Amino acid sequence: MKTFAYDRARDVAGAVAGFGPGTMYLGGGTNLVDLMRLGVAEPEHLVDVSKLPLRAIEADGDGLRIGAAVRNSELAAHPAARERYPMLARAVLTGASGQVRNMATVGGNLLQRTRCPYFQDVTKACNKRRPGSGCPAIDGDHRNLAIIGHTSQCVATHPSDMAVALAALDARVHVTGPEGERVIAMPGLHRLPGSEPDRDTVLRPGELITAIRLPAPPPGASAYRKVRERASFAFALVSVAAALEVTGDGTVRDCRLALGGVAHAPWRARRAEEALTGQRAGEDAFRRAADAELADADPLPGNRYKVPMARNLIVAVLRELMPR
């Protein structure tokens, strides 16, 4: 690991003021410290933001405000998350391990990097790590990588479960940077690779996530389901965050759908939502909605399985959310 200077920030203003060229913010360290050990991240300076006074989870009008330094385990255990945003609590609980959830911050969860094996291996080319060097995943091991929104330059997926639920919940991410504060609506924090696969998010240098604000929960029932290669402590092959409200006569009044494990960013399935809203709730409509969303899927030979997996998962979760 390359050496670096370390500072612990006392407040947000101090953290931002301390950010310069070569600086990275350190949250729980569960991804960044690993990337530093792998040689993937080589900060010259760490500003530790994990002890900032951003640890509150509090009512926020009809919604909820979650401080960026709240630990993942604290969010999942909080009564408001469990009672009002079960999709979010479930998503966080399905991520990582008990130890990692205790360490990892909410802000850091959003900013974790892809687990693409080539990104994490400095002996390999990777356009995300070293722009212009190539993408060995396209002809190599891509079975866990993207099926939609990717390019010939990068097929990485975003690994967060929490971010998928936040995308479905219309969360807003509050950031403070050298030029002041701004608010970014999810899923807009994360970007598709486009011509700059090295950029995961729209954050500008020095911008620090300070809070996540949730509007009132979506109406109806909600769920988060994740398919993975082992029963626990594994990243999603495909995940679905969904909410569904069905009227007394069986019509879909409102639905939310977001997918994880399929793209460079949490994927809000707006086409499926539009296809489903106003339709008669049921297997046929759910399947048509899933097909509408996945029409643009362009899988690689090794991850074709994700298309039917995503379709089946969307249908299964919506079926489970039907009123009984």
Place this chain on the structure above:
Amino acid sequence: MAEITIRVNGTGVPLSVDPRTSLLDLLRERLGLTGTKKGCDHGQCGACTVLIDGRRANACLALAVAQDGSDVTTVEGLASNGDLHPLQAAFIRRDAFQCGYCTPGQLCSAAGMLAEGGPSAVTADLGDDPALVPEEIRERMSGNLCRCGAYVNIVAAIADVAGSADGGGARAAAGAGAGAASTAREVSA
């Protein structure tokens, strides 16, 4: 070098550390506390699990410099006054190991886990603080790998303590009832 003070197993230790030092390397190589094991050094195996301010954490992913002012408990600090921690006694009684390399991490993880409460990914009802039936223990301990495959007895040992008055606390009285769950239906709003 950075000047820090960490309380380790109840004793405050002032130290001068290279900022690159992990808490794991600090414990093993500077403080001689070799009970905490280095397995993968990437946060994936749990062999290095310790308690930081009472919460279980992977010591390999924790920079020592960032733990200034923290209270760390390692496997060496679980026993008190010469009496084994109930988990340690249960692991021996249940033969919950073969090679023993993952055991310190399993013990610290289980000690932290028993204090956590709340639902897990397999809890049917998120409002529940479920009894620690084997399925719950397996899910909550998924951050600790055992390559000898001693899981059956590890789960049994933890269940013994979770179900006893000293280890399970209120949880033991909560009764049985957690079942298979990932498909639970929940209504918000």
